[in-house]
Amino acid sequence: MKSLAFVVLLCLGCGLMTSSFVHKPPHMWSKLILTHHWPSTFCSMEHCHSKFDYWTLHGLWPDKGQECNSSLHFNETLIQDLLPEMQKWWPDLKIPESSRFWKYEWQKHGTCAAKAESLNSQHKYFGKALELYHKLDLDGVMKKCNIVPSETYYTEGKVQILGQIEICFNSDFQLDDCEHSETDTVNFNVKGAGFSVCDHATPVYYPPLKGKLLV
Numbered sequence: 725m726k727s728l729a730f731v732v733l734l735c736l737g738c739g740l741m742t743s744s745f746v747h748k749p750p751h752m753w754s755k756l757i758l759t760h761h762w763p764s765t766f767c768s769m770e771h772c773h774s775k776f777d778y779w780t781l782h783g784l785w786p787d788k789g790q791e792c793n794s795s796l797h798f799n800e801t802l803i804q805d806l807l808p809e810m811q812k813w814w815p816d817l818k819i820p821e822s823s824r825f826w827k828y829e830w831q832k833h834g835t836c837a838a839k840a841e842s843l844n845s846q847h848k849y850f851g852k853a854l855e856l857y858h859k860l861d862l863d864g865v866m867k868k869c870n871i872v873p874s875e876t877y878y879t880e881g882k883v884q885i886l887g888q889i890e891i892c893f894n895s896d897f898q899l900d901d902c903e904h905s906e907t908d909t910v911n912f913n914v915k916g917a918g919f920s921v922c923d924h925a926t927p928v929y930y931p932p933l934k935g936k937l938l939v
């Protein structure tokens with residue numbers, strides 16, 4: 725899957741140059757990780773029932789810091805105009821229609837992202853995540869590259885199940901290589917959810933919405 729993901733990144737990356745930053749305040753993050761959930765896999769682990777058959781947003785995570793500012797309370801009123809989009813593309817897969825997941829993501833990651841002027845409000849943070857998500861169009865790119873869920877399951881040997889795709893941006897919101905922050909990425913994964921970076925040598929199963937799943 726690594727190599728497939730690389731193809732996806734190349735498809736998107738053509739002609740995009742990464743520019744270097746000028747000033748970087750201390751303790752400032754340098755990369756953002758846009759994470760996507762595959763609801764079918766997530767719900768097989770978390771025992772939820774998902775109606776979503778597309779890659780949903782999980783979060784926009786700076787590569788440095790967690791829970792950076794407890795005085796920045798989550799306030800749904802500040803993103804009122806974004807809520808219809810949030811519900812569609814950034815749903816709480818475990819408790820649909822709730823804002824619990826956004827509050828969690830804001831407190832853990834958003835308050836750190838907010839160290840940059842470009843993301844220093846809840847509206848900027850959630851709005852930018854949605855913007856990057858749409859610009860990437862992971863679903864569309866995967867389909868275009870003919871990477872689609874399959875009913876067919878590997879019956880022999882070791883297999884891994886695709887559950888999350890992370891794509892990195894620099895502080896100018898240009899696509900950036902994730903490789904260098906691979907260890908950070910692993911550390912940032914959902915605690916206890918069992919995600920780890922896909923192994924190159926092992927087949928990857930990309931399950932359909934109501935597919936047969938291990939575990």
Ligand SMILES: *[C@@H]1O[C@H](CO)[C@@H](O)[C@H](O)[C@H]1NC(C)=O
Nearest residue numbers: 792793794795796835838839
């Ligand atoms: C936390 O946010 C408040 C309100 O915006 C701000 O005044 C304060 O400087 C921030 N603290 C840190 C440590 O960034």
Ligand SMILES: *[C@@H]1O[C@H](CO)[C@@H](O)[C@H](O)[C@H]1NC(C)=O
Nearest residue numbers: 796797798799800801802803
């Ligand atoms: C949330 O934000 C709105 C709009 O700025 C404000 O009127 C309201 O008092 C805030 N709520 C809380 C709990 O801070």
